[in-house]
Amino acid sequence: MILALDIKSQLTDLIRAACAAVSPQASELSIVLERPKNAQHGDYACNVAMQAAKQLKRNPRELAQAIVAALPASCLIGKAEIAGAGFINFFIGIGAKQAVVREVLAAGVRYGETDRGRGQKISLEFVSSNPTGPLHVAHGRAAAFGASLANVMAAAGFVVQREYYVNDAGRQMDILTASTWLRYLQLAGADVPYPPNAYQGDYVQAMAQEILAQYGARMARTVTAVMTNVPALKEDACEKDRETARDARIDALIANAKQLLGGDFRLIHAHALKVQVDDMRADLTEFGVDYDCWYSEQSLYDNGLLDQALGKLIAAGHTYEEDGALWFRATQFGDEKDRVLRRSNGQYTYFAPDIAYHASKYDRGAEVVIDLWGPDHHGYIPRVRAAIAALGRDPEKFIVIISQLVKLYREGQPVKLSTRAGNYVTLRDLRTEVGRDAARFFYILRKSDQQLDFDLDLAKSQSNDNPVYYIQYAHARISSVFERWGGDRALLQDAKLDALTNEREAQLLQTLLDYPEVIANAALDYAPHALAYYLKDLAGHLHSYYNAEQFLVDDDALKLARLALIAAVQQVLRNGLVLLGVSAPERM
């Protein structure tokens, strides 16, 4: 929706008109309005006079004076004064601000929406964890960030497609399949060794149980058969050699599994995939994170999109063969080295289907593609960008947001995590421990490219230390006032607002006015944390107001005006919390 009451753009128009009257050249200037930190500097400050002073060869303060003098008459501006080096400070009349209350109450859940995104189609991919085990706390951050960003962008007028790329075709899934089978063999009584780089979690055991229950001993094989041609580990060698040996060992086990099981390998594979994807989906749904599309990597092989994408690259001459492998000339598109698409063993790299996947995002209508990745993938960005460029798409329309590491703290000490032992903290653990609201909120409190220290005790604490409760409490307090009042909230829509005149009321009105722009900026900057800080701010102003003034007063006009104001505040608090996936409780 487009606000009737957009003070900032109305003011911008007035200033532009004034500039045009002062000088034809000045009419070309871009008018930037900013909310001063210092209340003495008014509600909006404009620096256009300082920007223009040089090219107009005029003194900035004198120029500012001329612009102010040329301002068209408007009931919006209570006062405009020159300050500092040439700022024009605007004080908005309280009457103009009061109208925001009616605006908020009329718009309701839609207050804050703008058309800044102009309906641009965005593909936003986030989490996309391998379906080889439960989501852990880093995925949780990506989930919370991606979901909040998608909500904020949608509110700002973008059309957002939320995507999860399911890596159901790669080697990791084969390892999970083999892991499940090995556990199954152990359950069936076979004394097979379990490799250290197979999946260690208990969920593998659980899947093995299910396979055993469903298919009985039909997939059992002798240990000798399973271990045929499986090379030994080299635990006394150096780290690099040990890793190579481990890789070779698990690859041999996978090859044996495929050969010994035939079609049954696909059965275990399909079972494991379904269990893991269902589990992740349930986990995310419980976290308030939903997707428009779960996109299968395997489908790119099956429906020919992979061949199509590679065919395009080959036809355009962007590939070559060397050492038996197929290479992409990534260096011609800004990457630091060329990249392998198809290995000499005939297998495609992870990169190859990923190119097809990204191509499909654009082919399905995305104007801008945004990927949210972990920090360990940032070296991968130039490669994908190069491929997008090679396919004739604008690489500027491909944006990667890096979601940095999450460190957990308990009692001031970092929580030790060891992926190898399989005892990492899952998202589900975290949700169980601190609750969904605190988890969602804490996760987006930091800029995505900054490491996040997650204080478990703080997130759990039901105290004033906890910013989630601080905001929710403001919302609940307002509910409590209305419960005490007992009147009909619909009456507030038409309440007279003239009585809202004191400093705290002016502050609240202005903060409500800021909300749509906060949403828009958070969307354009990919920075949902800005919304969290705004809500803390709004809640703070409400708490101050609550403490300073009585709402349920004898003076009827004053009472209704104040109730209308806090109803509007509550609406905005709720709207903001909804975008962040945090509940807005009526009582606490």
Place this chain on the structure above:
RNA sequence: GUGCCCGUAGCUCAACCGGAUAGAGCACCGGCCUUCUAAGCCGGGGGUUGUGGGUUCAAGUCCCGCCGGGCGCGCCA
């Protein structure tokens, strides 16, 4: 070694793409509950924005050097 990201109060972090006296919370000190929820409010101390230069009316923000930290640099994903 090379590339990217980061360095702001004792701690965790903001700062509206270059604006005015760098702001919150925690911690510390002092006040406020017979009045709509004290999970709250009011007040106080605390800073050479890692460092040295540069750009300009104006730099935490932009450019260069250095110091310190994180991550990446596979025919892995």
